[in-house]
Amino acid sequence: MATRVLILGNGLIGASIGLALKNLASFEGEVIGWDANPAESAKALEIGALDRVLAASDEAFAPYSADIYVLATPVLPILDWLKRLAPVLHEGQLVTDVGSTKAEICALADKLYNGPGHAAFLPGHPMAGKESGGAALAEASLFQRATWLFTPIAEPTPIEAEWRALVTAFGANVRDIDPEQHDEVCAWVSHLPQMLSTALAALLVDTFASDPAGMAAVEAIGGRALRETTRLGASPYSMWRDIAMTNTDNIAATLLALEQRLQHLRENLRTPELREEFSTANRFRAKS
Amino acid sequence: MATRVLILGNGLIGASIGLALKNLASFEGEVIGWDANPAESAKALEIGALDRVLAASDEAFAPYSADIYVLATPVLPILDWLKRLAPVLHEGQLVTDVGSTKAEICALADKLYNGPGHAAFLPGHPMAGKESGGAALAEASLFQRATWLFTPIAEPTPIEAEWRALVTAFGANVRDIDPEQHDEVCAWVSHLPQMLSTALAALLVDTFASDPAGMAAVEAIGGRALRETTRLGASPYSMWRDIAMTNTDNIAATLLALEQRLQHLRENLRTPELREEFSTANRFRAKS
Structure with missing residues (x-):
């Protein structure tokens, strides 16, 4: 013992x-x-x-x-x-x-x-x-x-x-x-959501840096959707540097895939393809 | 009265x-x-x-x-x-x-x-x-x-x-x-988070469509980060079609900006620039 x-x-x-x-x-x-x-x-x-x-x-x-x-x-x-x-x-x-x-x-x-x-x-x-x-x-x-x-x-x-x-x-x-599968799955369920939150939070800060009234409106109007998608933006670099260093290829692959998916969605905001994207997304259920 | x-x-x-x-x-x-x-x-x-x-x-x-x-x-x-x-x-x-x-x-x-x-x-x-x-x-x-x-x-x-x-x-x-400012701010705080969640959830569904064991691992391993960033993926197309149709330019602009930011982050996963991104993101605070 x-x-x-x-x-x-x-x-x-x-x-x-x-x-x-x-x-x-x-x-x-x-x-x-x-x-x-x-x-x-x-x-x-x-x-x-x-x-x-x-x-x-x-x-x-x-x-x-x-x-x-x-x-x-x-x-x-x-x-x-x-x-x-x-x-x-x-x-x-x-x-x-x-x-x-x-x-x-x-x-x-x-x-x-x-x-x-x-x-x-x-x-x-x-x-x-x-x-x-x-x-x-x-x-x-x-x-x-x-x-x-x-x-x-x-x-x-x-x-x-x-x-x-x-x-x-x-x-x-x-x-x-398996260790390799761990790193691949964690890129999807943890590292990509983190990078996404960091990118979105940093983008908001830079976009409204010279527009305090706009940032005040963002803060006043933003609700649960904004709070949840930016919450991880508060995560410390000290821990994430090591994750990015030791799972670079998997994270880069998920980021590239998401960039392409966002582009596809952007190019279809007014086409019936948007319905397909929502329909596919509706089939995903994260662990509750 | x-x-x-x-x-x-x-x-x-x-x-x-x-x-x-x-x-x-x-x-x-x-x-x-x-x-x-x-x-x-x-x-x-x-x-x-x-x-x-x-x-x-x-x-x-x-x-x-x-x-x-x-x-x-x-x-x-x-x-x-x-x-x-x-x-x-x-x-x-x-x-x-x-x-x-x-x-x-x-x-x-x-x-x-x-x-x-x-x-x-x-x-x-x-x-x-x-x-x-x-x-x-x-x-x-x-x-x-x-x-x-x-x-x-x-x-x-x-x-x-x-x-x-x-x-x-x-x-x-x-x-x-102001109505115009409303649509611009809402693109950032509401429509972009929605499109992001839809894109991520749809991407996960398609990525693991032919890999049920992988999807099972995603569901088992995914925690709060995944749950929060995909929650809005369950939102109905019926409502979002109209938002996408009537705020197309603002939503497209925020999506493009985020795509570029994700690309920047992806290209800097192993450089000191990653520290800057986290540091900038750390300055953002959504309404709690």
């Missing part, structure tokens, strides 16, 4: 995992936190997501002590941690992550983990979050009814089964998927 | 106006309904939105009897009703509407209304609705805290003041705006 979990990255997701471990999964071991930004780990400790915090300068020593390492940072730092942890961990220990893209992470981990004498790595991705980050917004219930994807790259181990059981106790719906 | 309101079009908006008149504005006169689809007016009567329903075949006689005529249909039928009502109404009566675009409506009404001996016309547009229509979804509270725009084209009259007071009693925030 795991007696110590180390969460590397104590922002919204990392701190919510700490809260869920302690409040939903009845994990009785020790939950330790580390964050490059000491204010985040201090906040996570304050809200009860952690039992103990390692100093930012402790990172060199962090690897040696836990049964389960949860990498809860953006994707590029996850890649760094994978490289740094591999040489100092051993069989029986588990590294798992919450990274938003999986193909690059899995390709790297496949070389460094899961072999004889090595720690296990279970790639994960909880489909949960908020448009703003930080431990201050963490909630134990963040993962309830959310899908928590795993993209396993090796045979299951006992410690991996323990982590899966903990995640299930968070209230998440666990689903396994 | 108005003693009789005739609502032409008894779908979601028309029936909600009936409910709001009777339950929120304490309107003590008679609320009469007419709809080209008798099932809609029957449903509106059933839920208490109307006191009386004119038969669909009564439409030739409907014009003679009310103080206030509320045109609660899509835009093209509103244009038809404006032409049919003008010759049979007289000074002291008010026609108002809820049409989603205003420039064409105002241009037509300016020739037929508001002159000596003619009925008054007050163009209106409540920024409220749902992605599905019909009297069955009507609510008295639909307009509470929503913005109700007017685009007046003539000097105010006493009967117009009465209608404004009733709308205020619905809980709506009344705001006057």
Whole structure:
């Protein structure tokens, strides 16, 4: 049984995992936190997501002590941690992550983990979050009814089964998927909606930059449609840079397809083809 | 004081106006309904939105009897009703509407209304609705805290003041705006988000049409981001055809601008320009 979990990255997701471990999964071991930004780990400790915090300068020593390492940072730092942890961990220990893209992470981990004498790595991705980050917004219930994807790259181990059981106790719906398919599907359901919201919000800002009365009208008149399609425009670059860097081709393909679809719609605003577009769209139902 | 309101079009908006008149504005006169689809007016009567329903075949006689005529249909039928009502109404009566675009409506009404001996016309547009229509979804509270725009084209009259007071009693925030500016701003805050949702939902349907497992993954993995950016994809063509027909140039301009912005973002997924896009988008705040 795991007696110590180390969460590397104590922002919204990392701190919510700490809260869920302690409040939903009845994990009785020790939950330790580390964050490059000491204010985040201090906040996570304050809200009860952690039992103990390692100093930012402790990172060199962090690897040696836990049964389960949860990498809860953006994707590029996850890649760094994978490289740094591999040489100092051993069989029986588990590294798992919450990274938003999986193909690059899995390709790297496949070389460094899961072999004889090595720690296990279970790639994960909880489909949960908020448009703003930080431990201050963490909630134990963040993962309830959310899908928590795993993209396993090796045979299951006992410690991996323990982590899966903990995640299930968070209230998440666990689903396994191939890493390449993960990145393709996430481009459609997550990365494209994000880029769309960012583009629309940025376009509105620039369009009305020299027209404060127009922007005031936009803000006064805009309702739920505008709010929902621009909400993600508030998302932080820091996280999305890594997603764009590690899923570029899939995101570019979905963007190009949408550009072409918008052009088609624009050229048919007054033709019967508009009916076909609405009719096709009417057949789509997102998970409610 | 108005003693009789005739609502032409008894779908979601028309029936909600009936409910709001009777339950929120304490309107003590008679609320009469007419709809080209008798099932809609029957449903509106059933839920208490109307006191009386004119038969669909009564439409030739409907014009003679009310103080206030509320045109609660899509835009093209509103244009038809404006032409049919003008010759049979007289000074002291008010026609108002809820049409989603205003420039064409105002241009037509300016020739037929508001002159000596003619009925008054007050163009209106409540920024409220749902992605599905019909009297069955009507609510008295639909307009509470929503913005109700007017685009007046003539000097105010006493009967117009009465209608404004009733709308205020619905809980709506009344705001006057120029008809041309209305259509330009609504292209940004309403029509563009709609076309975007329609394009994205239609694209997903076509992309995964031959890949049921992929569509199942999209539905299972998609969360709030996908749900919010595709919600309006369920909107009916019947209403949007008229909006696209009567605000074509503004909608095409916003679509083209967004296509270009998405292309720019796509070409900069791995450059520092992505940071600029996120930073600019972060400055946008829709009304919460």
